[in-house]
Amino acid sequence: MIRAIMILVITVGAALLGGSAYSQSPISTEKLTIRLGYQPLTPSWSATIITSAKLWKPYLPNVDIERFDTMSGMPLVNNMLAGRVDIAIFGDMPSIVLGSKSQLTQTRLIAIIEADHGEEAVIYVKKGSPISSVKELNGKTVSVPFGGFTHRFAEVVEAAEGIKFNFVGQSPEVGLSNLQAGKVEAFIPWNPYGRLAAARGYGQALVDGTKYNFWSLRDMVASKDFIDKHPDVVVGWLRAELDAQKMMRERPDECAKMIFEDWKKFDVPLDVIRPDFSYKIFPDDIPPEWRKVLVDGSAFLAAHKFIEKEPDWSVFIDDSLLKKASTVPSQLK
Secondary structure, three states, X not given: OHHHHHHHHHHHHHHHOOOOOOOOXXXXXXXXXXXXXXXXXXXXXXXXXXXXXXXXXXXXXXXXXXXXXXXXXXXXXXXXXXXXXXXXXXXXXXXXXXHXXXXXXXXXXXXXXXXXXXXXXXXXXXXXXXXXOHHHHOOXXXXXXXXXXXXXXXXXXXXXXXXXXXXXXXXXXXXXXXXXXXXXXXXXXXXXXXXXXXXOOOEEEEEEHHHHOOOEEEXXXXXXXXXXXXXXXXXXXXXXXXXXHHHHHHOHHHHHXXXXXXXXXXXXXXHHHHHHHHOOEOOOOOOHHHHHHHHHHHXXXXXXXOOOOOOOHHHHEOOHHHHHHHOOOOOOO
16 A cells, blocks of 8 residues: 555656656756857847846756847858857748758758748838839839848739839848838838838838738757757757747737847837737747748749758758757746
């Protein structure tokens, strides 16, 4: 009888621990520095939240972060290919480019950090423009970052409306100034650039991707070499990512202020950042609907010869460590 009771106690104790190999904090006591790639002034926010709130420290107390910031995605791609960045936060298009170069460097897409159902892709025209419908942009000069998700959105709009834009490939900051100067009829950036155009009084939204069922996402990619050498560290970082997503879902005001402080040198007002929380999705997994966004983006890049071949999705997307991280009890306060 006593032996049976002891077995029951042990069984219940194991159940309370959640059955996870990572149920105790910290996940790893390894001492190292993660070289983190990040692109400010994009919808990719979790790097700011994790580093500002030090969310990784309960899980990885001996890990330091060296953040490499760049204003466009391709320098992040190049630095990962060169082995100078371990983990990076990407827009969907640069991550696809990286995944297509597996013959140079093996990387893995390990999490989706943020997504939307079309609200992030917006066509802006100049404030007071006589253009009141997308069809009126037929043949007009439209600024897009070539190869970005808003470029793909523009082509979806063309196909849906039976029109053709006169594209000029420009970075969002150049497109922003050209819209202000009246050098382009429309501008299709990602936020905060579009909201900045409106906030500064020289841009107005014409239509967004919800009308065209155009979804987009941002994700996290890690070097396979880093994963192989430090799997528990990656699990700990992903647990911090899950905490960041929980914070952004439940405490948007607090998170918006962190982003505002992180971007202060770029002069982005808090009221430009905060409204985006109303539509953003912060997934805790990589479900089929978001995988399809990546596959569709890959087909677009291949069609334009921005990539020579599409990634092997069965290899490039790897959610195994994310699943392990999700079993770790959160230390978020």
